[in-house]
Amino acid sequence: MMKLFLLLFAAFMAVIPLKAQENYQPTQENLQSRKEFADAKFGIFIHWGLYSMLGDGEWIMHNENINYKEYERLAGAFYPSKFNAEEWVKAIKESGAKYICITSRHHDGFSLFKTKATTYNSVDATPFKRDILAELAQECHKQGIRLHFYYSHLDWGREDYYPVGRTGRGTGRKGIFDGKKLPEIDSAVFQTNWAYENYLKFMDTQLTELLTNYGKIGAIWFDGVWDRDHQENGLKAETWNLANQYSLIHKLQPGCLIGNNHHMDPYPGEDIQIFERDIPGQNLYGYSEQAISQILPLETCQTMNRSWGYRITDTTYKSADFLIKYLIQTSAKGANLLLNIGPRPDGTLPEEALCRLKSIGEWLKQYGETIYGTTAGIVAEQPWGVSTKKGKRNFLHIFDTEATEIFVPVKETKIYECKEYLSGNKLNFKKVKDGINITLQPSDSPVRTIEFLYK
Numbered sequence: 001m002m003k004l005f006l007l008l009f010a011a012f013m014a015v016i017p018l019k020a021q022e023n024y025q026p027t028q029e030n031l032q033s034r035k036e037f038a039d040a041k042f043g044i045f046i047h048w049g050l051y052s053m054l055g056d057g058e059w060i061m062h063n064e065n066i067n068y069k070e071y072e073r074l075a076g077a078f079y080p081s082k083f084n085a086e087e088w089v090k091a092i093k094e095s096g097a098k099y100i101c102i103t104s105r106h107h108d109g110f111s112l113f114k115t116k117a118t119t120y121n122s123v124d125a126t127p128f129k130r131d132i133l134a135e136l137a138q139e140c141h142k143q144g145i146r147l148h149f150y151y152s153h154l155d156w157g158r159e160d161y162y163p164v165g166r167t168g169r170g171t172g173r174k175g176i177f178d179g180k181k182l183p184e185i186d187s188a189v190f191q192t193n194w195a196y197e198n199y200l201k202f203m204d205t206q207l208t209e210l211l212t213n214y215g216k217i218g219a220i221w222f223d224g225v226w227d228r229d230h231q232e233n234g235l236k237a238e239t240w241n242l243a244n245q246y247s248l249i250h251k252l253q254p255g256c257l258i259g260n261n262h263h264m265d266p267y268p269g270e271d272i273q274i275f276e277r278d279i280p281g282q283n284l285y286g287y288s289e290q291a292i293s294q295i296l297p298l299e300t301c302q303t304m305n306r307s308w309g310y311r312i313t314d315t316t317y318k319s320a321d322f323l324i325k326y327l328i329q330t331s332a333k334g335a336n337l338l339l340n341i342g343p344r345p346d347g348t349l350p351e352e353a354l355c356r357l358k359s360i361g362e363w364l365k366q367y368g369e370t371i372y373g374t375t376a377g378i379v380a381e382q383p384w385g386v387s388t389k390k391g392k393r394n395f396l397h398i399f400d401t402e403a404t405e406i407f408v409p410v411k412e413t414k415i416y417e418c419k420e421y422l423s424g425n426k427l428n429f430k431k432v433k434d435g436i437n438i439t440l441q442p443s444d445s446p447v448r449t450i451e452f453l454y455k
């Protein structure tokens, strides 16, 4: 009788996490993390893995239909002799970024960390034999910058990721797992199966490791459910085991934020909303049709050139001025910017990236107060630029270098002071119809920042 009771009790407990996630109530710790995340405003994304060695972006395995057995051999030559976590973190900190998000495992399936779930990792499968995430985590904790882990939901090289999705169909998987032929399944009506159950367990094991072995983790950043799910057919959370995965993460580290780059509306358990290559409100590539969450902190990820993973021929770097403006524009929408770098196969960060980190850092040293801890500005985007705010302090960032006077659609009665942000020099303003006009001082700077205060 007692045994039966215990069994029933255990079964009951087992379903609790799922239920709890459905009516997700974030913990105090989690809410605090969300606040800190929203205040941080700027992070650096790192895409690094075996694909970096081929110098043609992280999708090369899919794009070139590389056989996964052949691709795995890259691990035997993975020896990034110049990798130095201390230098990475130092350079990134100098940019003013408050967190680093690194690919713990991308779609190619290679893990940049020691894991018991597969030998296909940077310690067991390479001559380098080093746990990249451990070294980076140690430095992040030491130098005081948050660490986030990108984690791919899809995998192009595993037989148990079955049935395969829309991508990675040409990587030579044979439909045999654990010596047994996989069942015939029409991927259009996806059903879980014994092999796939193994894949879900594999992910749970890795997520547990990621949240146990590397100290405090700021966020898990999922990507890849669009391999099967998209706006039209909707998010099939059960098939990805999202409720349990999210519960597991929040159980291991309640303060760890969960983001999922599924391009759809947030699913219960998610703590941040991600926009890929779009500032919230834009939809340049068709990935950002989802409504903007009014509750969750927002994050825009963007490339410095046109690639995520290292692409040896990609010299199309955005200018430092462009990136500074992009950070300001993202902040003006109340969102964070996660700006990407694709380190080289030897472990160094490209010089083009380093010098942009430096320039952004120099700007943030002077103007950080107008970005960190701010929310979306008091006025929507204007022909002259954008705004951010912090309490009663309003910051206007003027991109129009020619402007001598700008119109701001706010009530003049409420404003008691208007000045250049850095110098503190007073600026004249006068009431006009539906707002005020502020007279500007000329300057060579690509961005002029002014501040006005409210009663």
Ligand code: H79
Pocket (backbone or CB within 6 Å): 047, 058, 059, 166, 167, 223, 226, 227, 261, 276, 301, 308
């Ligand atoms: O990690 C970086 C990229 O590798 C990953 N997300 C960023 C952060 C990313 N993967 N895919 N995308 C971004 C967008 C790709 C969409 C497409 Fe498709 C893949 C278009 C065609 C193939 C998925 C499948 C969407 C439509 C069909």
